[in-house]
Amino acid sequence: MDEIRLIDVRKSILSDNENQAGLVRQRLHSRHLFMLNVMASPGAGKTSLIIQTIRRLRGRLRMAVIEGDIESTVDSEKIQAEGVPAVQIRTAGACHLDAPMVMAALDALDLEELDLIFIENIGNLICPAEFDLGSNLQVMILSVPEGDDKILKYPLMFSICDVLVINKIDCLDGSDFNLELLRRRAGELNPGIQIFELSCKSGIGINAWSTWLEKKVATNSN
Amino acid sequence: MHELAVTKSILKLALDTAAQNNGNEIISIHLAIGEMRNLEQEWIQRYFDYISKGTKAEDAVIKVRKIPVVFLCKDCGRQFTANLKEDRKILCSHCGSFEYDLVTGRELIVEQLEVR
Numbered sequence: 468m469d470e471i472r473l474i475d476v477r478k479s480i481l482s483d484n485e486n487q488a489g490l491v492r493q494r495l496h497s498r499h500l501f502m503l504n505v506m507a508s509p510g511a512g513k514t515s516l517i518i519q520t521i522r523r524l525r526g527r528l529r530m531a532v533i534e535g536d537i538e539s540t541v542d543s544e545k546i547q548a549e550g551v552p553a554v555q556i557r558t559a560g561a562c563h564l565d566a567p568m569v570m571a572a573l574d575a576l577d578l579e580e581l582d583l584i585f586i587e588n589i590g591n592l593i594c595p596a597e598f599d600l601g602s603n604l605q606v607m608i609l610s611v612p613e614g615d616d617k618i619l620k621y622p623l624m625f626s627i628c629d630v631l632v633i634n635k636i637d638c639l640d641g642s643d644f645n646l647e648l649l650r651r652r653a654g655e656l657n658p659g660i661q662i663f664e665l666s667c668k669s670g671i672g673i674n675a676w677s678t679w680l681e682k683k684v685a686t687n688s689n
Numbered sequence: 690m691h692e693l694a695v696t697k698s699i700l701k702l703a704l705d706t707a708a709q710n711n712g713n714e715i716i717s718i719h720l721a722i723g724e725m726r727n728l729e730q731e732w733i734q735r736y737f738d739y740i741s742k743g744t745k746a747e748d749a750v751i752k753v754r755k756i757p758v759v760f761l762c763k764d765c766g767r768q769f770t771a772n773l774k775e776d777r778k779i780l781c782s783h784c785g786s787f788e789y790d791l792v793t794g795r796e797l798i799v800e801q802l803e804v805r
Contacts, residue, residue: 469805474710476799480698480720563694593691593727597797622773623725623795655779655787 484598487566491601494573495584499688502584503680504600506624507608508617509590512634514542515667516608517585521549523677528582528684533572535564535589542587552576563594566601583684592617596624603687610635611642615649618656625653630661632676637666692728695797696736702799703746712804715746719803723756723796725773758794762786 479485495502507513521530531552534543537560546553554572556564569586576584586602588595607628609617612635618625625631631653639646646664653660663679665672703718722728730753741747757770760779764786771779780787 469713471716471803471805472710472712474706474712474802474804476702476706476802478702478706478799480695480702480797480799483698483701561694562691565694594694597695597726619774621727623727626725626791626795652779656773658788658790 481597481599484566487570488599488601491566491570491573492603494570494578495601495603498578500578500581500584501604501684501687502586502600502602503604503606504586504588504595504602505606505608506588506592506595506628507590507610508592508613511590511608511610511613512667513587513590513608514545516632516634516665517587518545518549519667519670519673520585520677520680521546521551523673524583524681525549527681529580530583530585531576531581533564533569533576533584533586535568535587537561537589558589561589562591563589563598564600565598569600582688583680592621592624596621596627604629604683606630606632608632608634609649611638611644615645618649618652622656625660626657628657628660630663633662633664634667636664636671637669692732693736693740695728696733697740699733699751699799700737700741700744700746703749703802704744706799706802707745707804710802710804712802713745714805715749715802716805717750717752717803718746718799719752719754719801721754721756721796721798721800723794724758725794726797728753728797754800756793756796759792760789761792763788763790768792 505513532546534553534555537558540555543553543555554575556568605628663676703715707715734751759768759770761768762781765784767783769782
């Protein structure tokens with residue numbers, strides 16, 4: 468019988484994904500490309516935010532979308548209807564995208580012809596927070612009907628994102644959503660977080676967000 | 690479901706490490722997981738038992754060392770812990786400051802492997 472041995476490993480469990488995310492980042496950097504990872508619950512407004520942003524920045528930036536979806540292609544059809552290239556990743560049941568999937572999706576895009584890529588992650592506030600995709604900016608959307616307590620239930624997501632978009636701000640009337648409480652809590656958990664309040668439906672706040680994003684993209688390409 | 694993707698990565702890392710070290714059988718896998726990760730030992734073990742069948746890691750025991758959420762206060766320089774799911778306010782327990790950085794709580798590490 469062989470002797471029992473203890474091996475020191477001390478490696479990140481997700482090191483394969485993290486290495487691949489680093490390669491994605493290098494690939495984007497060498498072409499001055501900016502990539503956004505958009506994460507949220509189902510129905511919070513990921514597709515709507517991407518479409519509204521595309522409409523504001525059309526003609527100013529060359530854009531494409533990587534669409535993650537468990538089974539359907541409805542979202543990528545909506546994006547293509549906007550006249551923007553879309554690559555669909557069907558995860559066949561997996562609840563998040565990972566860096567190797569994004570690397571493969573980049574192969575399907577003409578990167579020389581682009582400035583900005585949106586990734587629409589799978590609708591879920593847990594797993595997407597675990598997997599770095601190599602993006603320049605992590606954006607999470609919380610919509611008013613979901614409630615201000617989501618930050619207590621999913622702290623990791625709120626702590627890893629650079630931007631928090633509070634969508635469906637037009638639904639605040641008559642709701643008990645406490646915007647101040649959420650803002651304070653988000654700032655406590657993630658001091659550098661940038662917060663935008665907007666409504667993809669009424670259009671309020673979309674300009675402020677799009678202008679900010681455009682500046683970010685410009686800074687990146689300098 | 691949430692634990693499955695992470696469990697697959699644990700299995701791969703364990704099998705690769707055992708192969709590099711000429712281990713024939715993996716007895717236990719020691720993990721360090723931050724409290725901020727919504728990962729439960731019981732579920733990792735259940736998924737692990739399922740996906741490790743027929744491998745060198747079949748029957749391996751998953752042991753999790755939970756790492757608390759710890760902040761470092763920028764004002765007084767001391768550390769404090771917080772329960773993110775229950776505390777309504779996160780502030781330095783020594784001086785009451787809201788200026789701090791996260792020190793631990795997001796770990797996701799394979800620390801050690803017991804093989805034979």
